[in-house]
Amino acid sequence: xxxxxxxxALSALAHDKRLEIFxxxxxxxxxxxxxxxxAGKLGIPAxxxxxxxxxxxxxxxxxxxxxxxxxxxxxxxxxxxxxxxFLTDHCCSLADESCTTDCLPAAQPARRKxx
Amino acid sequence: xxxxxxxxALSALAHDKRLEIFxxxxxxxxxxxxxxxxAGKLGIPAxxxxxxxxxxxxxxxxxxxxxxxxxxxxxxxxxxxxxxxFLTDHCCSLADESCTTDCLPAAQPARRKxx
DNA sequence: TTCATATTTCCAGTAATATGAAAATGTGAA
DNA sequence: TTCACATTTTCATATTACTGGAAATATGAA
Numbered sequence: 001x002x003x004x005x006x007x008x009a010l011s012a013l014a015h016d017k018r019l020e021i022f023x024x025x026x027x028x029x030x031x032x033x034x035x036x037x038x039a040g041k042l043g044i045p046a047x048x049x050x051x052x053x054x055x056x057x058x059x060x061x062x063x064x065x066x067x068x069x070x071x072x073x074x075x076x077x078x079x080x081x082x083x084x085x086f087l088t089d090h091c092c093s094l095a096d097e098s099c100t101t102d103c104l105p106a107a108q109p110a111r112r113k114x115x
Numbered sequence: 116x117x118x119x120x121x122x123x124a125l126s127a128l129a130h131d132k133r134l135e136i137f138x139x140x141x142x143x144x145x146x147x148x149x150x151x152x153x154a155g156k157l158g159i160p161a162x163x164x165x166x167x168x169x170x171x172x173x174x175x176x177x178x179x180x181x182x183x184x185x186x187x188x189x190x191x192x193x194x195x196x197x198x199x200x201f202l203t204d205h206c207c208s209l210a211d212e213s214c215t216t217d218c219l220p221a222a223q224p225a226r227r228k229x230x
Numbered sequence: 231t232t233c234a235t236a237t238t239t240c241c242a243g244t245a246a247t248a249t250g251a252a253a254a255t256g257t258g259a260a
Numbered sequence: 261t262t263c264a265c266a267t268t269t270t271c272a273t274a275t276t277a278c279t280g281g282a283a284a285t286a287t288g289a290a
Contacts, residue, residue: 003134010129013202015248016122023118026203026218029210035267047250050268069257069266077206077216084199084219087128088141091192095144101192103141104199104219130278150237160280165238167278184236184287 001086005060009083012059017044018052022061025075032065032074116201120175124198127174132159133167137176140190147180147189 013019020042025032033041039049053073056062060079065072084104091103128134135157140147148156154164168188171177175194180187199219206218 003138004131007129007131007134010125010134011247014122014125014129016119019118019122019125023202023204027205027207027209029207029214030216031210031213036265039267045250046267047252047269048248051248051250054268066257069264071267077218080202081217081219084202087138087195087199089138090142092142092144094142095146098146099144101145102196103192104196126277132278151235154237161237162239162280162282163278166280169238170277181287186237 001082006083006086009059009061009079012055012061015052015055017042017048018056021049021052022056022075025062025073026077026080028074030074032063032072034067034070034072036070038073116197121198121201124174124176124194127170127176130167130170132157132163133171136164136167137171137190140177140188141192141195143189145189147178147187149182149185149187151185153188 013022021038024038024041035049035053036046038044038053039046042049044052053062057064057073061076061083062073063076065074088103092099092101128137136153139153139156150164150168151161153159153168154161157164159167168177172179172188176191176198177188178191180189203218207214207216
């Protein structure tokens with residue numbers, strides 16, 4: 001991942017409403033929500049939501065799936081992980097013995113809902 | 116962590132130069148670099164660097180340690196982890212069986228450099 | 231003190247982003 | 261077709277952020 005691409009992704013997330021949108025979609029999982037549902041849940045006018053969603057899309061953080069008149073948006077989990085990797089990459093690689101920092105939290109493995 | 120605080124942290128990282136600065140400090144570890152060293156390594160004029168470092172500081176992503184005339188800046192690893200946690204938190208918690216997404220990469224445990 | 235260096239603050243010009251009403255587009259139902 | 265609805269685009273305005281020269285501040289050396 002390039003520094004400039006990561007900065008674009010971070011810019012996309014660096015906004016209260018867009019961050020709320022993204023986290024809502026992360027919680028939701030692959031199914032996603034229709035644009036109007038997101039707008040309703042977060043109290044955002046449609047044009048404003050569209051503007052923000054486009055930012056997230058441009059950064060590759062969400063995917064879109066058309067379903068009749070609805071467009072369902074969902075989080076791009078691979079992109080999310082790449083971004084997290086980029087931020088934490090090579091943690092302490094230039095440090096000496098003194099670096100005892102845990103560079104990532106304990107992994108949350110895939111959810112295998114009761115089998 | 117509050118949504119607004121995370122957005123502030125993401126805003127701080129959402130800039131090419133600041134992202135370079137932060138990643139340099141993440142690699143460097145707790146010792147950090149003096150402001151002038153960062154400016155030199157990344158080719159940033161001192162006032163511009165100071166402006167950007169202040170942004171990172173305001174977001175709590177870096178710490179400062181005065182050493183004579185030098186000020187050493189280092190990454191705040193706890194803040195970094197909190198931010199990553201926030202982004203990935205409750206991943207797929209609203210999803211059904213279909214959610215087989217790995218929500219975080221394999222953990223990189225603390226570096227214990229050959230004991 | 232006086233000087234040199236490290237860093238920050240001030241400032242003004244420039245650029246980028248956010249907002250939402252109104253209009254346009256796309257899609258399926260009647 | 262015609263209609264109703266979902267979503268996006270356009271557009272004008274408002275707000276915020278970026279940049280780096282010049283000046284100010286802080287610290288230690290001579």
